[in-house]
Amino acid sequence: MATQIPDDDLRREPDPPARATDVDKQDPATPDEIPEPEAAEVESARLLANQARPELGAEGFSDQRIDELASEFIASDIGEGLEEFLRWSRAEGQLPQGSGEIY
Numbered sequence: 001m002a003t004q005i006p007d008d009d010l011r012r013e014p015d016p017p018a019r020a021t022d023v024d025k026q027d028p029a030t031p032d033e034i035p036e037p038e039a040a041e042v043e044s045a046r047l048l049a050n051q052a053r054p055e056l057g058a059e060g061f062s063d064q065r066i067d068e069l070a071s072e073f074i075a076s077d078i079g080e081g082l083e084e085f086l087r088w089s090r091a092e093g094q095l096p097q098g099s100g101e102i103y
Contacts, residue, residue: 038075045074051082052089061094068096 049070056066069089073079078088 041074042071045070048074048082048085052085055086056089059090061089065094065096
């Protein structure tokens with residue numbers, strides 16, 4: 001059996017130009033990178049999630065996602081109050097970054 005050599009058009013360049021390797025992508029957050037609330041913050045996150053649940057739930061957010069967002073919002077000291085949390089949560093979206101789930 002004869003070995004075929006690929007066409008020159010299909011060969012890969014050993015040192016591709018910088019533009020081919022410098023891809024500016026945001027690294028998805030891993031569970032280890034997302035701050036966890038301190039013991040004193042757990043209750044605040046729970047209360048905030050419960051206040052936001054009717055509105056965010058009506059917009060399609062799952063209970064689990066609302067709890068995750070509330071924990072991150074409190075642990076990261078992103079803002080204060082329900083209205084700030086609702087705005088921030090909508091910006092973060094219904095699915096965690098890098099979840100790979102498709103609607």
